[in-house]
Amino acid sequence: MTLLWHLSVIKNSRFILISGVILSMKGIEKKGFSIKNKTSIPESYFKKTYANRDVIIRINNKKINSKTNKYGDFSISTEVNDTSKIQLFDDKDHEIQKYQEYPVVFEQKQSGPLVISDIDDTIMRSFTKTKIKRLITTLFKTAAKRQVISYTQQLYESFGENADFFYVSKSENNLFYLISGFLLHNELPLGPLFLTPFLNASQLLFEKKNASFKFDNICNILDHSSNKKVILIGDDTQSDMDIYYDIIKVYKDRIEKVYIRQTKTKRSKKQLDQWKRIEATGVTAYYYKHDEILTTKQQL
DSSP states (O other): OEEEEEEEEEEOSSOEEEEEEEEEOSOOOGGGGOTTOTTHHHHHTTOEEOTTOEEEEEETTEEEEEEOOTTSEEEEEEOOOOOSOEEEEOTTSOBOEEOOOSOOEEEOOSSSOEEEEOOBTTTBOOOTTOHHHHHHHHHHSOGGGSOBOHHHHHHHHHTOTTOEEEEEEEEEGGGHHHHHHHHHHTTOOOOOEEEEOOOOHHHHHHOOOOTTHHHHHHHHHHHTSOSOOEEEEEESSSSHHHHHHHHHHHHTTTEEEEEEEOOSSSOOHHHHHHHHHHHHTTOEEEEEOTTOOOOHHHHO
16 A cells, blocks of 8 residues: 655646655555544654556546656656646556645746745744754644744735745655645645655665755755745754855855844854855845844835
């Protein structure tokens, strides 16, 4: 039996991208993947992916062949315009079941900014710097109980209804139901989720994540999007400032603003040095404190 864990369809005037994650497993009930079920996330690390296998994608009457990688991921681009009916089938021609409550199709708007945002400690408090606390929070705290960062939420709202949102995070795809449930529960802007590969317990403990994952995915988004102005939102706990600096070097004419959330009371020397590099690019940028509310003029 196969399960479609995460499906995303991105449409604009230039292309349609269909991507997803497929699991290979025996017997599943919808309740087992409810965002309210505290055991869903720990159990996901003991599931097997539908790895290195053929997958058939049927879009209305058109058939497209694809194949998953070792993580159960697949991705294809197509010029098919009508995506009202998308079905996936495994290599035995059995339809792959889908229980996803999060939207599947995201059609980019003609106007408004393109907002690319981190998730952990940018919009959802995740205690990235404290490993044990982060692990406990991630594994056992449901989406409805995760704390939203109110300023970032207000910042999102200030961009208006025409903004296109993309979420790029180094969180693994095991957390898709947690993250998507968090966005839905807090009525945050919805957009495609770019997450690192689905992991089993061994991979979680011993396999290092791709260091260039966020940079590569942001580049991919920008290369396949219309020439809209871009707003980057992140925090100072990991590598967001370094990644955004590298993005600015490549796409400076498109980057309109950068927002970095300060997660601690004081900024370290490393954080200040990272910030000075962003400021030196000349792009409009804000490094806001965890409890700071910027003025409407600054937001817009």
